[in-house]
Amino acid sequence: xxxxxxxxxxxxxxxxxxxxxxxxxxxxxxxxxxxxxxxxxxxxxxxxxxxxxxxxxxxxxxxxxxxxxxxxxxxxxxxxxxxxxxxxxxxxxxxxxxxxxxxxxxxxxxxxxxxxxxxxxxxxxxxxxxxxxxxxxxxxxxxxxxxxxxxxxxxxxxxxxxxxxxxxxxxxxxxxxxxxxxxxxxxxxxxxxxxxxxxxxxxxxxxxxxxxxxxxxxxxxxxxxxxxxxxxxxxxxxxxxxxxxxxxxxxxxxxxxxxxxxxxxxxxxxxxxxxxxxxxxxxxxxxxxxxxxxxxxxxxxxxxxxxxxxxxxxxxxxxxxx
Ligand code: HEC
Ligand code: HEC
Numbered sequence: 001x002x003x004x005x006x007x008x009x010x011x012x013x014x015x016x017x018x019x020x021x022x023x024x025x026x027x028x029x030x031x032x033x034x035x036x037x038x039x040x041x042x043x044x045x046x047x048x049x050x051x052x053x054x055x056x057x058x059x060x061x062x063x064x065x066x067x068x069x070x071x072x073x074x075x076x077x078x079x080x081x082x083x084x085x086x087x088x089x090x091x092x093x094x095x096x097x098x099x100x101x102x103x104x105x106x107x108x109x110x111x112x113x114x115x116x117x118x119x120x121x122x123x124x125x126x127x128x129x130x131x132x133x134x135x136x137x138x139x140x141x142x143x144x145x146x147x148x149x150x151x152x153x154x155x156x157x158x159x160x161x162x163x164x165x166x167x168x169x170x171x172x173x174x175x176x177x178x179x180x181x182x183x184x185x186x187x188x189x190x191x192x193x194x195x196x197x198x199x200x201x202x203x204x205x206x207x208x209x210x211x212x213x214x215x216x217x218x219x220x221x222x223x224x225x226x227x228x229x230x231x232x233x234x235x236x237x238x239x240x241x242x243x244x245x246x247x248x249x250x251x252x253x254x255x256x257x258x259x260x261x262x263x264x265x266x267x268x269x270x271x272x273x274x275x276x277x278x279x280x281x282x283x284x285x286x287x288x289x290x291x292x293x294x295x296x297x298x299x300x301x302x303x304x305x306x307x308x309x310x311x312x313x314x315x316x317x318x319x320x321x322x
């Protein structure tokens with residue numbers, strides 16, 4: 001790979017990790033997709049949304065290595081442009097599919113056969129629409145697009161400018177992306193039963209390496225843990241209850257920030273999607289018997305089953321030095 005491209009790729013990768021996630025990306029925002037098209041100056045915000053919500057599975061840059069677990073964003077764009085050349089139809093089709101992926105609605109039948117159906121993500125419709133508009137207008141996945149990005153020098157703000165809430169969100173998102181894409185790759189390669197071993201062995205080290213990278217400690221906790229070492233403490237459990245109560249009323253809650261003398265701790269909800277149910281859904285319903293057998297063997301005190309999609313599964317706890 002020529003050095004220039006390499007440099008641009010690392011910039012994109014850094015941008016992906018750094019993808020700051022402003023209030024416009026909050027999942028709890030229930031505003032529907034009726035907002036007018038984003039003016040040109042807001043487009044980088046749409047790109048950041050794509051980086052933080054889609055890039056863990058869909059590669060945005062051409063080429064590159066790492067496990068391939070979904071078609072590249074450029075391939076998705078081409079398939080949709082061929083079927084929906086008009087802007088309005090394109091945006092509607094991409095938004096609708098991303099909001100609620102079904103085999104029937106899928107255009108890329110071969111991709112469904114190869115990778116499995118895209119899981120439901122729970123991203124706000126308004127954000128999906130902004131992402132779809134960006135995808136229509138920009139040749140995502142091409143060298144030309146990469147170069148236009150580096151020309152715009154869309155450099156994310158520096159760490160020091162971010163509030164603890166934004167920094168914590170960034171670390172939590174980085175961990176979530178690393179875990180999510182590795183997990184999906186593991187499920188595709190070995191099936192859910194094989195991937196339980198992967199989770200057992202790998203989930204903690206991944207969390208650790210992300211934490212080291214950011215000089216912060218990122219943990220996952222739950223009120224119904226699979227691994228007893230991940231049990232929420234009373235403060236965390238209280239926030240989980242508050243999140244569940246807000247969700248039952250159709251509301252969202254801002255992340256909880258707790259400031260102590262030497263550190264600031266931020267808590268972010270972890271919610272379930274379709275992919276999680278293979279291992280956290282109903283026993284013998286979504287969790288296959290062979291997966292259950294591995295879980296029983298490794299986690300005799302497992303409480304992390306019986307979930308449906310879009311439920312509070314636990315928290316990312318991000319402890320940042322002051
Ligand atoms: C957890 C991994 C994952 C994430 C995150 C993800 N996707 Fe996907 N997506 C897939 C997979 C796998 C496919 C291929 C199978 C399919 O078509 O459903 C896919 C396919 C698609 C397709 C083509 C569907 C079709 O077959 O017609 C669209 C459109 C799409 N994704 C949009 C998005 C958008 C927009 C985002 C971010 C908001 C996103 N995806 C995030 C895994 C993911
Ligand atoms: C392939 C099976 C598998 C899938 C799929 C899976 N998990 Fe897990 N999950 C596990 C295992 C095994 C553990 C225990 C890891 C450990 O020992 O720390 C775990 C632990 C967790 C924990 C830490 C708290 C606890 O219960 O120990 C959270 C939070 C979590 N998973 C959320 C999710 C979410 C959200 C998804 C979907 C995006 C998901 N998991 C998908 C197997 C899976």
